[in-house]
Amino acid sequence: MEIIQYKQEIPITDEVDIIVLGAGPAGFGAAYSAAKQGKKVMLVEQSGMVGGVATSGLMSHWTGNTKGGLYEELIERAYSFEREINKSIIKEDMIKVRAEKSSLCPQQIINPETLKVVLLRMLEEVGVILRLYTFAMDVHLNEQKDRIQGVLLTSKSGIEMIKATIVIDATGDGDIAYKAGVPFTKGREKDGRMQPVTIMFKMAGVDMSKVKYVYGFEESYEIEAGDLQTIAKQVLKAPAGHVLIYPSTLPDVVTINMTNCIDIDGTDAKDLTKGERVCRYQIQDITHFLRDYVPGFKNAYVMDSASILGVRETRHFKGISMMTEEIILEAKKLEDWLVKDAHFNFDIHNLTGAGLDKDGVQQEFSQSKGYCIPYGCFVVEKINNLLLAGRMISGTHKAHSNYRVMPICVNMGEGVGVAASLAIDVNSSVKDVNIKEIQKILMNTEPNFM
Ligand SMILES: Cc1cc2nc3c(=O)[nH]c(=O)nc-3n(C[C@H](O)[C@H](O)[C@H](O)COP(=O)(O)OP(=O)(O)OC[C@H]3O[C@@H](n4cnc5c(N)ncnc54)[C@H](O)[C@@H]3O)c2cc1C
CATH class of the missing domain: 3.50.50.60 (FAD/NAD(P)-binding domain)
Structure with missing residues (x-):
């Protein structure tokens, strides 16, 4: 150089x-x-x-x-x-x-x-x-x-x-x-692999009488097409594929933790740029998935997304x-x-895809x-x-x-x-x-x- x-x-x-x-x-x-x-x-x-x-x-x-x-x-x-x-x-x-x-x-x-x-x-x-x-x-x-x-x-x-x-x-x-x-x-x-990065986003226009929160990777529920987590893995392009739906304080708004990019080093500006692009494009696909498959999301729309890429580990x-x-x-x-x-x-x-890592412990903790x-x-x-x-x-x-x-x-x-x-x-x-x-x-x- x-x-x-x-x-x-x-x-x-x-x-x-x-x-x-x-x-x-x-x-x-x-x-x-x-x-x-x-x-x-x-x-x-x-x-x-x-x-x-x-x-x-x-x-x-x-x-x-x-x-x-x-x-x-x-x-x-x-x-x-x-x-x-x-x-x-x-x-x-x-x-x-x-x-x-x-x-x-x-x-x-x-x-x-x-x-x-x-x-x-x-x-x-x-x-x-x-x-x-x-x-x-x-x-x-x-x-x-x-x-x-x-x-x-x-x-x-x-x-x-x-x-x-x-x-x-x-x-x-x-x-x-x-x-x-x-x-x-x-x-x-x-191996130095770090946890995946995510752009969080919020969706408004959600029918709160139908929506269910999903807090962990091991939580799921049956939708018309089958088990929600399984369907998400089939429909969404990897490394996206898990469902995490969180609350907000606002009337018809939920927070979505579903974008996912692996193999990103959060201390490298090029990697951060890649993570930002990958996660931002996933927001569109996830929005369609939620509208098409998940109760409560039929008329929902993205109202906001994080202004920084969320880095979990470096x-x-x-x-x-x-x-x-x-x-x-x-x-x-x-x-x-x-x-x-x-x-x-x-x-x-x-660390290599969607969902909980094999070393992670949520419900069994x-x-x-x-x-x-x-x-x-x-x-x-x-x-x-x-x-x-x-x-x-x-x-x-x-x-x-x-x-x-x-x-x-x-x-x-x-x-x-x-x-x-x-x-x-x-x-x-x-x-x-x-x-x-x-x-x-x-x-x-x-x-x-x-
Ligand atoms: C996508 C995602 C979802 C999460 N979900 C949850 C959750 O639901 N609940 C929960 O409790 N935790 C959650 N976490 C974990 C938690 O948010 C973070 O681990 C926590 O915020 C770490 O706190 P921190 O102060 O160490 O770092 P950060 O929150 O990362 O803050 C570091 C700050 O330093 C600034 N900074 C960085 N470098 C420099 C520099 N060189 N000069 C000046 N400023 C700099 C950054 O801009 C930032 O404001 C989540 C994390 C991520 C990424």
Whole structure:
């Protein structure tokens, strides 16, 4: 490959206590909780909105049975705000029925439009400096290469550097940990294959008296032509072929999680472009399939689709500890927890086609207790002022399929925000922060956190 040398002087435009890269559920949680501890916090996001997959990804619901923490505060705030703005069209009975049909609590059903505003308001309340439309591109390391002195950002305004005492990478893919040289693996241990990508979309004009939600790959029901999941595999072109129909808070609207593209590396722009094209074209076919075969969809139409391709899995960074499926299955009370009462199943989408992967466990997942995630999964060996938060923390492919869901990511962010703040207070490496002190603050901050 031909190369050129490109050099430029880069202005240092600000200096903060804590910089958080990526404003998804984890980045939001980290910025909010660190600012609540009184720190000067900047939150940097490449897109024009806060929320990551929860908003740009057009998500329908907070998954699993995670308890406590910032997650509970957030869903309560979003629930009240939704009622404030959509009072005249939200029928409480309707939401209750939708939630009951899907074993969710009403607060778990998301209206991404509401969430976009609630997240912004909460960040403003605690004084987070928000930088949208800004991509975190690189790091400036010290001579020993064990400390990030600043993060390089690029935007319409040009390239700039922000100095920070602590850096929190919540980009989902760990773009900044990668630039800082933290070791990682991608996807499944044996072959590096990653979970498929999806563009979520919403359909309106649905006859809600006929529609049934389908939450998991093992759920199905009989339609005129036979078993719904079987027919979908026959009619839709692979790798599409499974049926997942989720609720929304709006009167005749459902959310569809059925586009599917395999063998995409979400850290490669060419692959992302391919995934976007494949999934976007599938939306037309899926719409026809739903109208032709599935009760309630005869007059339904696509009203919206996600503005970003939903990437489930990319890098898993090597932390001081590692989350494993055993930790989740045993649900042991770990002394060094940063997150606790986390709960979901092993949601591995088929890495080679449609449906559930052979290593995934949904209906058969019998562990009902909440599990802990140890602090060491958020801390790396070599960089003393870097914390990880979100789906790319240190863990195995299978464990990741569980902790990647949004409630757990919000609470990861909350814990990491507190850890960053304490590291500043005691002037120490993030590795040396007293975990008991972090836990004390987490339990005091959230009265529901048991
Ligand atoms: C299609 C799909 C369906 C899902 N369904 C559900 C569901 O129903 N319920 C559930 O709870 N979970 C669901 N999940 C899982 C969940 O949404 C994600 O795992 C979770 O959002 C991860 O949170 P995060 O904060 O780590 O990352 P993300 O939500 O991915 O947020 C990362 C943020 O960082 C930004 N960013 C990335 N790189 C940079 C950079 N270099 N500079 C600046 N900003 C950057 C991104 O724009 C994004 O806003 C789903 C995921 C997908 C993809």
